[in-house]
Amino acid sequence: MTASKRIVLSSDHGAIELRQAIAAHVTSRGWLAVDIGPTTSESTNYPEHGAAAARLVASGDCQLGIVLCGTGQGIMMAANKVKGIRCGVCADTFSARMLREHNDANMLSLGARVVGQGLALDIVDAFLAAEFEGGRHALRVDMISALEA
Numbered sequence: 001m002t003a004s005k006r007i008v009l010s011s012d013h014g015a016i017e018l019r020q021a022i023a024a025h026v027t028s029r030g031w032l033a034v035d036i037g038p039t040t041s042e043s044t045n046y047p048e049h050g051a052a053a054a055r056l057v058a059s060g061d062c063q064l065g066i067v068l069c070g071t072g073q074g075i076m077m078a079a080n081k082v083k084g085i086r087c088g089v090c091a092d093t094f095s096a097r098m099l100r101e102h103n104d105a106n107m108l109s110l111g112a113r114v115v116g117q118g119l120a121l122d123i124v125d126a127f128l129a130a131e132f133e134g135g136r137h138a139l140r141v142d143m144i145s146a147l148e149a
């Protein structure tokens with residue numbers, strides 16, 4: 001792993017502490033964390049943060065992205081509106097592994113009101129360690145992409 005592997009992180013106001021812990025964690029795993037905030041706990045709107053992170057992944061500036069809100073659901077929905085993004089919410093490590101191996105996801109979403117920090121970091125590790133299996137899954141992922149046309 002080299003520092004050229006860039007991962008963007010973003011959240012709404014409900015997940016700032018967890019996002020910052022994840023930023024430190026992925027850095028310790030050799031990733032360059034591109035943490036685009038926000039940094040204050042002032043109430044904010046998750047769609048803009050999900051979209052901003054997703055655009056950095058879709059453009060190729062970052063290889064992967066992690067977004068967080070209270071449940072992980074709203075910011076995931078926003079990220080998935082950006083063409084080329086496949087983002088899923090995970091609250092367990094099996095789903096996080098499958099999200100990469102079968103769905104070739106390029107973004108992970110977490111709910112700060114759903115998972116504690118310990119589990120969240122394990123989920124992140126599972127997501128980062130897994131690789132897309134291709135094969136029959138490639139056809140299905142291509143079919144998802146075709147829906148964007």
Ligand code: RB5
Nearest residue numbers: 014069070071073074075
């Ligand atoms: C904010 O109150 C909350 O709605 C948001 O963090 C998220 O859970 C939405 O999906």
